[in-house]
Every structure is written in structure tokens, then in C-alpha cells.
Amino acid sequence: MSGGGRGARLACTLFAALAALVLNQSAFAQQDLVQRGRYLLRAAGCITCHTDSEHDGAFLAGGRRFETPFGTFYSPNITPDKLHGIGAWTGAQFVTALRHGIGPGWKYYYPVFPYPAFAAMRPEDMRALWAYLRTVPPSATPSRNHELPWYMRWRIVNWGWQLLFFHTTTFRADPTRSALWNRGAYLVRALAHCGECHTPRTSFGSLDWDMAFAGTRNGPENNAVPNITPDPETGIGSWSRADLLEYLSSGMRPDADFAGGMMADVIDDDLSHLRHDDLEAIVTYLLALKPIHNPISRPSRTTEDDF
């Protein structure tokens, strides 16, 4: 055998080994990404809004109904169905939807879709979410049209709303706070988007951040949403860490009553799937919020109206 032939064979072998390593790595990396995306789906609460569980709707096929002061909305199908879902989207379009609240074809979203919160998600988390969403079983359920008053029917109102009330943001950790607090801040503000329900809105539907997490009488489903600031009288100030951790993982309140309504779905679909350390982070963040006295309903005291 000539020296050149042996050298060429060696080079080919090395190249093949390297290629196998790289491809395997990328296969593992992709699997990793999908796994992370599966977890992030839970953390971001996508299931609760995008699955019509009350009518046994398919997973992420949309159709859940939201009655708001601005009209009745139906969540769209986000399965990878090419016609009825987001199967024809690119990853870049997905990121634009989250970061800028704009769908393909300049479709400006109504902020019922909490893109103002998701905008702060880290790019690698958005990519992981996208990777996972591609693996979800496609469902051919058509997305329902919203039922809106005439002045809300043109999406240009959303362009105007964005001009006044939204600019995209990125999450910046606070170096003066602990890692646990920062993880909690990211989970609460960018993923689980608790403020989207628990913070009151102005008459234009923008969040009133002066009253951050202080609850509102006009939540989704036209119900009251509790004050989750640590105010001792009207918020969660009398709850212990253990109480909060128990509640977020099982829905059981300090008086052993169990959450109902949409929050029960949020716990069942989303929060109860989070790792213990992530729940600890959320609790740390909530207990460090500025306590705001806002009597909406008292989470821990039972009242005459309990049953």
C-alpha cells in the first residue's frame, strides 16, 4: 500500500469520526432543546389558553373563549398543522410573534395574547419553545374568529396600541438581588406572565404597573383576580412560604380549600409541572414585591360566600 493511500484513508476515517461526533452532538442538542421547550411550554402557560379543555379540545388547538371588556376572543391553533395551525411558520416568524406581537403578514395581535410579557423571554428559550412546538401532534381545528365590537375589528388598533403602550424589551437580571430572586423575576414576568391577570388594566387595556400584581375585579372570564402582593390584609402577606409553595403545586390554600376557575387550570397545566427550585424562585419573587393595599378578595380567609 502506498503512503498516500494510507494517509487518505486515515483522513477519511478521521473526517467520518468527526462528522459522526458533530451530527450526534447536534442530534443530542436538538433533543435537549425539545426537552427544554417542553418544560418552557408549561412555565409559559401556553396550554391553559391555547387548549379548550372545557370542550375537550385537542392539545394546543385553540378555541378557548375569553370574555373581556374589549370583546370575546378565541385562542388560535398553535399546533404544527400547516393550514390551521402554525406549521407553515418559520422560527423567525415565531420569534417576531413573541417579541413584537406581530404574526406573519403584519397581523398585529391583540394583547389578550400576552406578548408584552413574552417579549422579555431569552432568545434561546424562544428557540427551545419553537423546537418543542414543532413536535406537537398537528390538529386540523380551524382557529375561531374573535367576536369584537366594530371599533376593535381592524388590527390597526393594535398597531396604535403598541405605539402608545408597548415597546419590546429584554430581561435584565438585577445584580443587587439573589440568583433565586432573578430566576423568580424571569419566571413571573417573562414566562408565567402572572401580571397579565393579576395586575389591573387601564381603560385602554394596558397594564397599570403602579398596581403591579395587586389584583383586579375585571379579570379574564369577568371574575375577580386576587391581590398577590404580600400585603397582610388584602394580599398574600399572611401566607407562609410553605403555604405558597403548596398552593402553586397543588392548588390547596392555607384553609385547605382548593382553587377553582382558571387558576386551577393554571396550576394543573402549568405550575404543578415546574421544578421545586423554580417554584421556590417564584415564591421568593412574590414575597419580595411591594405590598399594595387593594381589597379585591382575600385569598386566605373564608367568607360567607364560599359555597
Place this chain on the structure above:
Amino acid sequence: MKNVVPTRIVAFITSLMLMSLPVVGFSQSDAAAIKYRRAVMKGQAGHLGAMFGIVKGGAGRASDLSAHARALHELTGMIESAFKQDTMGGKTRAKSKIWDDYEAFKAKAAAADKASGGIVQAVQSGDQDAIGKALGAMGKACKACHKKYRKKKQ
């Protein structure tokens, strides 16, 4: 003597008055039904909370677990009869869905009863792991019903 008021008119007015009685009667028995079922449900929260207090909080006496478990099981057996009365419009968080399909409600109540029976068995076995699981399963049964049949606080 001649009738001042024609008999037909008297009959009509009397029947109107008789018809109003059930309305008055209903709201009183509605209030009682609501109060009763509130007591039955709160009793369950009391015993379940006590068990969590013993198991997770280290309070009370472990020897009392079985009494709480049995009491809870008695109460879950009462859910169906406690909610039998359709109290439309009373001051209650019970959704009218309960009575639209009472069989479906009964099924959920039966599931809660089964779950509480599971706690009794687990406590009898003394297996801490099993007790924890049974308590968790009870919570799920409570939530499943509340999710569907109880309005949020206003």
C-alpha cells in the same frame, strides 16, 4: 245577600296568592340548603387541613389521623345529598351547571368519596408515602369539582 265581589274574581285573586307561597317558601329552604352544604364542605376542608397539618406541619397527634380520615370520608359521602336542592339565585358560588347535569356532578362527588376512602386505607396501613399520595389524590378530586362547578369569588 248579593256577592259584592264576583266569585270568579275572588277565586282568581286567591289562586294568585297561593301561587306566591312557593316562592316565599323556596327562598327560605334555599337559604337553609346553602348553609347546610357550606357546613358540609367546610367540614371537609377542616379535616383535610388538619391531616395536612399533622403530616406536613408536624402539628397535632399522628394518632388522630385516622379520626380525621374517617370524618372526611363521612362528609364526602354527604356531598351528593347536600347539593341535591337546586338553589337558583341564592347567595352561593355553586354554578347552575350542577343541576343541568346532576348525574355528572354525582360522578365527581363519588370520585371525591373514593379519594377520601383511599386516605382511610392509607392511614390504616401506616405507610407515610401512601398517606402523602392519598392526600394529594384527594386534593385533585376537590379541585376537579371546584374547577367545573364553583364560581370564582366576586
